[in-house]
Every structure is written in C-alpha cells, then in structure tokens.
Amino acid sequence: MSTAFYWSIAGTAAGLVLVGLWGILTRKHILRIALAFTLADTGVNLLLVWSGYLPGRTAPIVDGTISASGITSAVVDPLPQAMVLTSIVIGVAVAALFVVVGVLASRRTGSADVRRMKELRW
Amino acid sequence: MTETLMTVIVVTFGGMMITAAIAVLFVRDLLSAIIITGFVSLSASVMFLLMDAPDVAITEASIGAVLATMIFLWGRGKIGGDG
Amino acid sequence: MIRTLTGLIIVLVLGAVAAAVIPEMQMREELQGVGYSYVSRGMDDTGSSNLVTAVIVAYRGLDTLGEVVVLFCASTAVVLILTLYPIGIKASEPSRVVAFTAKVLPAPILLFGVYFIAHSHISPGGGFPGGTVIASVFLLVMLGSSSVPDGRGRLPAIESLAGLSFGLLGFWGIMTVGQFLNNAFLGTGTPGTIVSGGLIPLISIAIGAKVASEFSGVFKAFRNTGGTV
Numbered sequence: 004m005s006t007a008f009y010w011s012i013a014g015t016a017a018g019l020v021l022v023g024l025w026g027i028l029t030r031k032h033i034l035r036i037a038l039a040f041t042l043a044d045t046g047v048n049l050l051l052v053w054s055g056y057l058p059g060r061t062a063p064i065v066d067g068t069i070s071a072s073g074i075t076s077a078v079v080d081p082l083p084q085a086m087v088l089t090s091i092v093i094g095v096a097v098a099a100l101f102v103v104v105g106v107l108a109s110r111r112t113g114s115a116d117v118r119r120m121k122e123l124r125w
Numbered sequence: 126m127t128e129t130l131m132t133v134i135v136v137t138f139g140g141m142m143i144t145a146a147i148a149v150l151f152v153r154d155l156l157s158a159i160i161i162t163g164f165v166s167l168s169a170s171v172m173f174l175l176m177d178a179p180d181v182a183i184t185e186a187s188i189g190a191v192l193a194t195m196i197f198l199w200g201r202g203k204i205g206g207d208g
Numbered sequence: 209m210i211r212t213l214t215g216l217i218i219v220l221v222l223g224a225v226a227a228a229v230i231p232e233m234q235m236r237e238e239l240q241g242v243g244y245s246y247v248s249r250g251m252d253d254t255g256s257s258n259l260v261t262a263v264i265v266a267y268r269g270l271d272t273l274g275e276v277v278v279l280f281c282a283s284t285a286v287v288l289i290l291t292l293y294p295i296g297i298k299a300s301e302p303s304r305v306v307a308f309t310a311k312v313l314p315a316p317i318l319l320f321g322v323y324f325i326a327h328s329h330i331s332p333g334g335g336f337p338g339g340t341v342i343a344s345v346f347l348l349v350m351l352g353s354s355s356v357p358d359g360r361g362r363l364p365a366i367e368s369l370a371g372l373s374f375g376l377l378g379f380w381g382i383m384t385v386g387q388f389l390n391n392a393f394l395g396t397g398t399p400g401t402i403v404s405g406g407l408i409p410l411i412s413i414a415i416g417a418k419v420a421s422e423f424s425g426v427f428k429a430f431r432n433t434g435g436t437v
Contacts, residue, residue: 008132009235012172015139017226019165021219022146028215030150034200038162041193042146045169048185052178055243057236062177063259064332065251065399074251078259080243081250084178085263089275091184092336092419095193096282099426102200103286107293115204179332180260183324187340192423195347199430203295 005058012053019046033105033115037098044094048087055083131175138168155201163194255396256329256405264334265408265415269389273374276418280371283422290429301354310352318345325416329405335412339419346424350431363425370417377407377414 019042026039056079063081065074109115145165149158166189173182239247246263256262264272302310324338381390389407397404 005128005132006235008128008135008175010231011132011136011139012176013230013233015135015142015172017223017230018139018143019146021223021226022143022150024222025215025219026150028218029212032155034155034197034204035150035158037200038149038158038197041162041189041197042149042165045166045185045189048181049169049172052173052176052181054233056176056178057239060177062179062332063247064179065257065259071251075239075244075248078247079177080239081246081259081263082243084181084260085268087178087181088184088260088264088334088336089272091181091188092340093275093278093282095188095196096279096286096422096426098193099196099286100282102196103289106200106203106295107289109204110293110295178260180258180334180337183332184334184337184340187337187344191344192340192347195427196430 009053009056009058012049012056016046016049016053019043019049022046031116031118033109033117033120034102036117037101037105040101041094041098044090044098048090048094051083051087051090055080135172135175138171142168156198159194159197159201162197163190166190166193251399253396254391254405254408255399256408257399258329258331258334261328261334261408261412262405265328265411266389266391266406269378269391269411272415273378273389276371276374276415279419279422280367283426286426287429290433295433302352307352310348314345314349317341317348321345321416321420325412326409327402328412329408330400330402335415336419338412339416340423342416342420343423343427346420347427350427356431361428363421363428366417367421367425370414370421374411374414374418377411381407 023039023041023043023046026042027036030036030039060077060079061069063078063084065071065078069077105115108120112119112121142165145161145168149161149165152158152161166185169189170182170185173179173185238244246267247259250256250259250262250267254262254266256266321338321341324333324341325335328334328338378389381387381393384390385393391406391408394406396406399405403409
C-alpha cells in the first residue's frame with residue numbers, strides 16, 4: 004500500500020513538470036507562460052522532496068517521541084527539504100521578475116503576445 | 126493516519142493537480158488560470174505535509190498560495206486581456 | 209497548430225525519459241551519505257531540534273548566504289525596473305470587506321510570523337516562511353488603505369542591516385574559533401528550549417527580516433507604480 008502512495012507522488016510531480024514545460028513551449032500570452040513556469044517549479048520541488056522521503060518515518064524534528072540513539076531510523080532525510088525550502092523562495096522571486104519584465108515588454112509592444120515581442124529575440 | 130487514507134488523499138490530490146495544471150493552460154479567463162495555479166500550489170503543500178516535510182509545506186502555503194498569486198494578479202491588472 | 213504539436217512531441221519524449229528514469233530511483237529504506245550524518249550528529253552539533261533548520265542555517269549556512277544574495281538581486285531588479293519605467297495606473301479604493309479585514313487580521317498574522325522566526329529551531333518554521341508571512345501582513349495593510357506609499361521609508365535600511373548582520377554573525381565565528389558561520393561557539397544549550405541552537409535563532413531573525421523587507425519592497429514598488437496590488 005505504501006508503494007502506491009510513493010509512486011503516485013512521483014507521477015504527480017513528473018506530470019506537473021511536463022505540463023508546465025508544455026505550457027512554456029506552446030502558450031502565447033506572457034502571463035500564461037509565467038503561470039506554466041510556476042507549475043513546473045512546483046513539480047520540481049515535489050520531486051526533490053519525494054527523493055528524500057522514506058516511508059513509515061516522521062518529520063525531521065526531534066521531540067519526545069524520538070530517542071537520540073534511534074534517530075537515524077526514525078526520521079526522513081532533511082537535506083532535500085532544506086534545499087527545496089530555499090528553492091521555493093527563489094522561485095517566487097524569479098516569478099516576480101518574470102512578471103515585471105513581461106508587463107514592461109507587453110507595454111512596449113502593445114500586446115501580451117510573445118510572438119510580437121521581437122526585441123526579446125536574438 | 127492510516128496508509129490507505131494517505132494513499133487515497135494523495136491519489137485524489139494528484140489527480141486534481143494534474144487536471145488543474147492542464148486547465149491552467151486551456152481555461153479562457155486569465156483570472157481563473159491564476160486562481161487555479163494557487164490551488165495547485167496549495168495542493169502541493171498538502172503533499173509536502175504528507176511527505177513529512179512540515180517546513181516546506183508552510184513555506185509553499187504562504188508563498189505559492191498568497192505571494193505568487195498576488196504577483197500574478199498584479200501582472201494581470203497591468204497587462205489585461207486573455208489568451 | 210504546428211507549435212502545439214512540436215511542443216507536445218518534445219514533452220512526450222521528455223515524459224518517456226522521465227518514465228524510464230524515475231522508477232530507477234528505488235525506494236530507500238535507510239538514510240545514506242550526507243543525510244545520515246546530518247541526522248545522526250545534528251542535535252549534538254547544533255542543539256537544534258528542527259533538523260531542517262539545522263541544515264539550512266548551520267551546516268549549509270554559506271549556501272543560504274548565497275541564496276539570500278540571489279533573492280536580493282531578484283528583488284532589487286524588480287524595484288529598479290519599476291522605478292526606471294513607471295507604469296502608472298492609479299490605485300483603486302479598497303472595498304469595505306478588504307478595508308475591515310486589513311484592520312482586524314494584521315496583528316494575529318504578524319504574531320504568527322514572528323513565532324515562526326523565533327521558534328525556527330524547535331518547531332516547523334524558519335526565517336523564510338516567517339519572513340514571507342510578515343511580508344503578507346504588509347501586503348494586507350497596503351491593500352486596505354487607499355493611500356499610495358511614497359518613495360521614502362526604512363525598508364532598504366532594514367534589508368541592509370539584516371544582510372549585514374548575517375555576514376557579521378559569520379565573521380564572529382572567524383574571530384572566536386576561526387571558522388566562518390561556526391554555530392556552536394556560544395554553546396548550544398538544551399535542545400527543545402527557546403534559548404538553544406547557538407547562532408541559529410539570531411541568523412533566523414536576520415533571514416526573516418531580510419526576506420520580509422525584500423518582499424515588502426517588491427509589493428511597495430508594485431503599489432507605487434499603480435494598480436490594485
């Protein structure tokens with residue numbers, strides 16, 4: 004039963020990444036691309052946390068129920084969680100930059116359609 | 126919480142998240158797309174909680190569902206138009 | 209049409225790669241490598257009950273410092289772009305519901321954010337979520353008032369002070385025990401109590417203040433340039 008739990012999370016994460024990537028490749032409205040970027044970001048974060056998940060254990064926070072000697076067999080891996088925690092904050096800052104640049108580009112070209120933003124090409 | 130219940134929750138939320146992600150790309154109204162993205166982030170926070178990552182769940186809930194949504198709403202107000 | 213099809217093909221190929229690779233990541237039964245040593249030694253090394261915070265602030269403190277710099281660059285770029293190219297739509301009046309909510313809710317949410325930061329070493333939380341919660345308080349207050357903030361304010365000062373204190377706390381370790389961002393030279397205390405974890409509470413406060421002031425600055429720039437947010 005635990006394997007269904009485990010693999011359905013991985014499937015969801017991979018699916019989010021793929022849908023987000025598809026949106027980045029095919030959508031035309033710049034904000035819609037930013038939204039797809041956020042979706043892919045969420046999927047990557049889910050996949051990273053999933054890679055540190057060990058079934059049947061508890062969160063890496065020591066309280067009275069965990070003895071100091073048996074801690075290595077009682078908690079999940081804290082390292083991917085720490086990485087993802089910073090990654091989420093960076094992700095939203097980058098999304099804010101994305102939106103601001105997109106707004107300015109759409110002001111300049113008069114349209115939010117990325118096909119008309121020729122200044123952004125090289 | 127039993128494992129069966131956790132599996133049911135994860136499968137339900139996973140299905141909803143994938144469906145919502147596809148809906149973000151195809152729904153006509155940009156406002157709806159932004160709100161649906163916030164829903165995906167909130168569901169991801171539930172998944173983080175079930176994967177024993179409470180720190181990440183708190184961060185995702187406060188950032189993905191509030192700050193990111195507000196940033197996108199601001200951008201929608203500035204650009205306007207659907208597509 | 210051709211665009212959609214090309215994108216679909218690329219994504220399907222990548223999906224096939226993912227479907228081939230992800231099942232190779234076998235379900236682990238035991239902690240390995242770095243994660244094992246962080247978990248087994250974390251409590252003794254840092255005195256922090258929350259091992260995630262121990263990894264972020266103590267073991268990978270230098271990475272976090274660099275990450276805060278990335279955040280600083282992104283928020284500075286947003287504020288700079290919006291200052292150089294003002295967009296200029298007038299802010300609208302808040303509705304009565306929003307105005308009332310903005311009077312009632314800020315105090316409890318602010319308390320929640322401060323709790324996150326202050327208890328980052330003994331319960332879930334930390335500088336990053338606490339800082340964003342405080343920034344959302346700022347956002348709520350701003351949404352509830354009809355006035356637009358002017359360009360002045362102490363946000364840049366708070367931001368600089370927080371970043372500076374993070375660096376100085378690191379150098380304090382060099383001065384005393386010869387190691388940058390050493391956590392334990394103050395003593396680690398009893399894990400689980402509020403005064404424990406060496407430098408972790410202090411650095412959490414610095415990170416929280418920095419994140420809160422950066423996101424508040426971004427939203428202030430959004431509001432300044434006009435619009436409903």
